[in-house]
Amino acid sequence: MSYKTILVHLDSSPRCEARTVLAAQWARIHGAHLVGLVPSGLQDGVIPASDLAGRNVDFIAESAEFLRRRAEAVARAFYRNIGGAQAIAHEVRLVDSTAIDAVVQHGRTSDLVVLGQHDGRHDPGATSADLAQRALMELGRPILMVPFAGNFEGATRHAVVAWNGSREAGVALRAALPALKQAAKVTLINWCRPRGEGNGQELLVREMLQYLQRHGIEASAEGDVTEIEMGDAFLSRIGELGADLLVMGGYGHSRFRELVLGGATRQILARMTVPVLIAH
Numbered sequence: 001m002s003y004k005t006i007l008v009h010l011d012s013s014p015r016c017e018a019r020t021v022l023a024a025q026w027a028r029i030h031g032a033h034l035v036g037l038v039p040s041g042l043q044d045g046v047i048p049a050s051d052l053a054g055r056n057v058d059f060i061a062e063s064a065e066f067l068r069r070r071a072e073a074v075a076r077a078f079y080r081n082i083g084g085a086q087a088i089a090h091e092v093r094l095v096d097s098t099a100i101d102a103v104v105q106h107g108r109t110s111d112l113v114v115l116g117q118h119d120g121r122h123d124p125g126a127t128s129a130d131l132a133q134r135a136l137m138e139l140g141r142p143i144l145m146v147p148f149a150g151n152f153e154g155a156t157r158h159a160v161v162a163w164n165g166s167r168e169a170g171v172a173l174r175a176a177l178p179a180l181k182q183a184a185k186v187t188l189i190n191w192c193r194p195r196g197e198g199n200g201q202e203l204l205v206r207e208m209l210q211y212l213q214r215h216g217i218e219a220s221a222e223g224d225v226t227e228i229e230m231g232d233a234f235l236s237r238i239g240e241l242g243a244d245l246l247v248m249g250g251y252g253h254s255r256f257r258e259l260v261l262g263g264a265t266r267q268i269l270a271r272m273t274v275p276v277l278i279a280h
Contacts, residue, residue: 003030003178007110009103009131010038010074010092015116019146020081022275023114025154026144027088029182034090035110036078039102040071100134107139117272119148132269136250142175142279147272158243159183162234162264163190163221165203168249172279173208176247177215179277186212186219187241191226191233231267238274246272250280 008023010016020036027034075092082090095102107113115132136143146152159180163169173180180186190203205221212219226233238246250265268276 001111001174001177003027003032003111005035005110006030006032006112006114007035007037007103007107008114009099009116010036010078011099011116012070012074013116013119015119015146015148016074017077017081018151019114019116020078022146022152022154023144024082024088024090026112026114026179027090029154030178032088032111034082034088035106036075036090036092037102037106038071038074038078038092038094039099040067040094040096041099099131100138103131103135104138107135107141110141112144113139113141114144114146116146117148117269136278136280142172142277145269145272145276145278147274150273152244152275156183156245158185158187158241159245159247160234160238160241160243161186161188161219162246162248163188163203163205163208165190166249168280170249172247172249172277175279176277177217179245180212180217180219180247181215183217183245186217187243188219188221189234189237190221190223191230192223194225194227229267230264231271234264234268235271235273244274246274246276248276248278250278 003026006023006027008020010020024034026032071094075094078092082088093106095106097105103113103115113135115135118132132143132145156179159176161169161173161176161180163173188205188208190205203223205223209219209221234246234248246268248265248268265278269278
């Protein structure tokens with residue numbers, strides 16, 4: 001498996017540049033073709049009222065023109081942000097569609113999809129949060145989530161894999177193999193609940209380390225008991241290790257239960273401090 005097509009979702013948010021730069025670095029490292037996807041938003045029916053208020057115009061036509069101009073500006077910024085020195089194959093796809101429909105449809109023609117973490121300061125309607133959750137459930141491809149704060153290098157120094165023996169963890173680990181092969185260090189981490197509380201999965205840590213070794217990945221493993229929330233435990237340990245990539249499975253419970261009760265997936269997506277490669 002390899003990442004030969006990487007798709008990055010583009011929009012007019014302040015963090016789009018950092019997301020684009022990281023996606024371009026990953027494309028260069030993996031020899032991938034980079035697709036910049038620009039949903040115009042025409043089907044969303046969303047337009048800032050201040051841009052059209054008080055103007056005597058055909059609202060529908062003017063809205064469509066505004067969204068088209070905004071999408072074209074985002075596309076131009078994509079070309080500026082990747083720069084000619086990147087030396088990567090790339091293209092822009094400007095589509096008149098909702099963001100989620102565009103990401104799911106075009107993402108399925110890619111090996112990896114790069115999205116941005118929800119930032120309530122610039123997205124009070126939670127559009128990016130809905131995008132991440134729905135894409136994870138519907139896309140069928142691994143997603144690289146980029147935090148809304150900080151700058152990140154494409155080369156991974158230390159990757160942490162959240163390993164609990166579950167189907168989701170196995171899917172995410174396999175989807176991350178190309179990234180783990182590029183990492184200087186890989187650590188599998190399992191947190192257990194006290195008094196034997198857990199998910200009942202057989203971890204098979206030794207076997208998983210051998211599996212990774214056969215793929216040319218030398219990894220180590222550690223485990224511990226924690227009484228705090230799993231998401232907080234992982235984020236704390238990532239900080240202690242100085243890791244710069246987290247690999248994890250998403251939504252170990254049913255989607256309804258996860259959305260209602262929360263869980264490690266939602267905690268990490270809300271509080272992430274490093275890029276997260278996640279798959280379901």
